[in-house]
Amino acid sequence: MSMTSTNADVVDIARKLIACPSVTPARGEVFAVLEAMLAPMGFTVDRFVTGEAPDGPVENLLAWRTTGAGPHFAFAGHLDVVPPGDGWTSDPFTPELRGDLLHGRGAVDMKGSIAAFVAALASVPDDVPGTVSLIITGDEEGPAVYGTLALMDRMAAHGLRPDLCLVGEPTSSQRLGDVIKVGRRGSVNMWIKVDGVQGHVAYPHLADNPVPRLVRILAAIDAVVLDEGTDWFQPSNIEITDLEVGNPATNVIPAAAHARISIRFNDQHSGAQLIERISAIAATEGGIVTAKISGEPFLTEPGALSSLVAGAIKDVTGVEAELSTTGGTSDARFLSRLCPVVEFGLNNATMHKLDEAVAVQDLEDLTRIYALVIRSALAA
Numbered sequence: 001m002s003m004t005s006t007n008a009d010v011v012d013i014a015r016k017l018i019a020c021p022s023v024t025p026a027r028g029e030v031f032a033v034l035e036a037m038l039a040p041m042g043f044t045v046d047r048f049v050t051g052e053a054p055d056g057p058v059e060n061l062l063a064w065r066t067t068g069a070g071p072h073f074a075f076a077g078h079l080d081v082v083p084p085g086d087g088w089t090s091d092p093f094t095p096e097l098r099g100d101l102l103h104g105r106g107a108v109d110m111k112g113s114i115a116a117f118v119a120a121l122a123s124v125p126d127d128v129p130g131t132v133s134l135i136i137t138g139d140e141e142g143p144a145v146y147g148t149l150a151l152m153d154r155m156a157a158h159g160l161r162p163d164l165c166l167v168g169e170p171t172s173s174q175r176l177g178d179v180i181k182v183g184r185r186g187s188v189n190m191w192i193k194v195d196g197v198q199g200h201v202a203y204p205h206l207a208d209n210p211v212p213r214l215v216r217i218l219a220a221i222d223a224v225v226l227d228e229g230t231d232w233f234q235p236s237n238i239e240i241t242d243l244e245v246g247n248p249a250t251n252v253i254p255a256a257a258h259a260r261i262s263i264r265f266n267d268q269h270s271g272a273q274l275i276e277r278i279s280a281i282a283a284t285e286g287g288i289v290t291a292k293i294s295g296e297p298f299l300t301e302p303g304a305l306s307s308l309v310a311g312a313i314k315d316v317t318g319v320e321a322e323l324s325t326t327g328g329t330s331d332a333r334f335l336s337r338l339c340p341v342v343e344f345g346l347n348n349a350t351m352h353k354l355d356e357a358v359a360v361q362d363l364e365d366l367t368r369i370y371a372l373v374i375r376s377a378l379a380a
Contacts, residue, residue: 010363011102013037014115015095017079018104024080026138027059031079034136037118038063042126043134046154051146058139058146062154070130073377074162075117075370076148076335077169078140081106087354101357109351112358113168113366120370130378133160140331144294148331152338164305164377165341166370167332170348171324176362177313177369181343182306183232183299183325184333185264188271189241190291192217192282198255207253211245213285214257218243220281221261226269232299233266233325266325267297295333298341299325304380305340312372313344316365344369 016037020030027049035045043063051057061079084092084105092105106112114136121132135155137147155161171179194214199207218240226236242260263274271293279289300306302323310321321344335341346366350356 010115010119010367011097011360013118014102014107014112014358014363015104017111017115018095018102018106019093021093022079022081022106022138023083024139024141025056025058026080027057031059031061031138034061034079034114034118035063038134041065041121046158048154050150055143055145058137058150060138060147060151060154061136062133062151062158063136064131064133064158064160066131067126068129070128071164071378071380072131072133072160072162073374074133074135074165074339076135076165076167076331077110077114077117078137078147078331079111079114080138080141081109081111082141082352085354089355092356097360100360102360102363103355103357105356107350107356107358108170108346108348109356110168110170110345112363113170113345116363116366117168117370119367120374123371124374124378128375128378131160132374132378133162135165135335137331144331148334152334162339164380165335165339166309166373167330167335167341167343168345169330169332169343170346170351171343172345172347174347175317175319176347176365177317177319177321179324180306180309180313180321181325181327181330181332182302182323183267184295184297184327184329185233185236185266185325186269186271186297186333187294187329188263188265188274188291189294190261190263190275190278190289192259192261192278192287192289194257194285194287196253196255196257199253201251201253204253209253210257211254214259214287217282217285217287218259220284221278224281226263226265230266230268233297236263236265236269238263265297267299269297271296295329298333298336300336300340300342303340306342308376308380309342309344309373312369312376315372316368
């Protein structure tokens with residue numbers, strides 16, 4: 001016996017989701033559409049809005065279905081999308097099939113993956129004991145302050161904690177199934193300010209120019225080699241991303257100078273340690289550092305979960321998946337606190353681009369892969 005679904009066709013589901021404009025932070029219609037798909041399949045659906053400006057409010061959706069005592073398998077994703085931009089061949093929120101491709105903002109990142117998971121549920125026997133949940137946020141592409149973190153609090157309030165979690169980010173590179181993400185580097189941004197004393201350039205002894213001191217700070221930071229990488233992670237890197245004085249006058253020594261750096265770091269470091277290290281360098285020239293940690297690194301050691309997903313990929317596509325930690329951050333950095341988590345989804349070639357598109361065959365194959373993953377996870 002299988003779960004009953006009124007929207008089992010993956011292309012139809014994807015079209016319904018894409019047709020809802022949901023530029024981050026997403027709210028309203030797109031969540032209603034997803035709820036209407038899940039409720040007939042016996043899922044309890046908890047939609048809630050949380051957070052205040054500037055990073056909120058944000059809408060999230062938590063859905064779960066329990067068929068008895070057994071493993072809890074979770075799927076995580078996001079319904080928000082980046083702004084489409086100008087220059088699309090067709091309306092980005094009017095899904096359009098052209099040849100074997102479905103076009104629309106979110107087709108790849110990541111309404112297509114959510115559609116595949118919902119469609120996969122229709123083929124999963126409903127007499128297998130266990131819990132399946134969906135952890136869906138409207139704020140992954142934005143600040144992510146009131147998104148997955150708020151969902152984790154909501155899960156705790158409902159007494160839900162998954163044993164395994166799959167995040168449906170578009171990880172595939174050349175063809176569907178060639179890459180599974182088993183970890184991600186951490187991310188921290190830092191703002192450096194050096195104060196000086198404003199004055200006339202002809203009388204430098206009466207002023208204190210902060211620019212040379214900031215330049216020396218940045219040179220020292222740029223010379224830092226954090227590490228050489230690990231077996232699973234590429235080397236950590238520091239990048240100078242902004243330098244600003246904002247001085248419109250040619251004959252004035254400025255009162256302050258500012259810079260921003262971004263560090264992507266592996267599991268040899270923590271955000272706090274890096275902030276301390278950069279702060280010490282800045283302090284040698286009177287610089288002050290403020291920082292924001294976007295996420296710490298995580299690694300799900302290759303094992304049962306990655307083997308389960310890789311096996312399903314091989315069965316459907318014949319592809320041997322590579323286990324990787326490359327790329328940017330994702331909400332898996334939060335969910336890794338709860339249980340083993342890996343990321344696997346569609347081909348990422350067109351994500352965030354004009355005319356974003358997914359191959360219909362990939363949607364269908366991903367649905368079959370997800371169905372195998374769900375059945376195997378519940379049988380574990």
